[in-house]
Amino acid sequence: MNSLVRVAPAFRDMAHSIVWASVATVDPDGRPRTRILHPIWEWDGTDLTGWIATVPTPIKRAHLDAHPEMSVSYWAPTHDTCSADCAAQWHTDDETRKAVWDKFLHGPEPVGYDPRIIPMWADGPTTEQFAVLRLRPYRLRVMAGTVMTKAEGEPLVWRERETA
Structure with a gap:
């Protein structure tokens, strides 16, 4: 098992280079749904x-009310994944929304926008159509495409705690 200190920076760097993620939630009946965020x-x-930063749609709200978790997955044409x-938590207070708006506005390229x-x-971070999800990972996995295509190295994996 790898340490968070080793895996988290590798995850962040790869995620920011890919930018767009497939994100899965689960509805109250246990059915998954994915979207690109x-x-x-x-x-x-x-x-x-x-x-x-997202629109707080009734579907997203219902899913996260029932199951407050998200799975976030990135893939690049090089097969880096x-x-x-x-754990996912909504934030609709103006202070957090403004702070996260600024994180994207001043974020590094290519993830900033x-x-x-x-x-x-268009009316800014306090519009009702703008909400924030805060993500706290309990499992991370980072795999360079060369692990699969050339058998070079191995995936980095971190779990918050081991399960029996």
């Missing part, structure tokens, strides 16, 4: 936190 990740040397299984390009967010 654009998380930004922060690593402070101890904790990895993901932030997603990384994934994070996370001006959220106002989304028409329903």
Whole structure:
């Protein structure tokens, strides 16, 4: 098992280079649904936190009310892949929404962007159509494409705690 200190920076770097992720949630009846979202990740040397700026649709709300977890998966044409299984929490307070808006606005390329390009967010971070999801990973996996295509190296995996 790898340590978070080793895996989190590798995950963040690969995720930010790929940018767009397939994100899965589960509805109240146990059926999964995926969507494409654009998380930004922060690593402070101890904790990895993901932030997603999104429209708080009734479907997303119902899924996360029933099962407050998300699986986030990235893939690049080189077959580099990384994934994070996370606890997810809504933030709709103005302070957090403004802070996360600024994280995207001033984020490093290619993951940073001006959220106002989304028409329903033209009025800024306090519009009702703008909400934030905070992600706390409990499992990370990072695999360079060469692990699969050339049998070079091995995936990096971190779990918050081992299960029996």
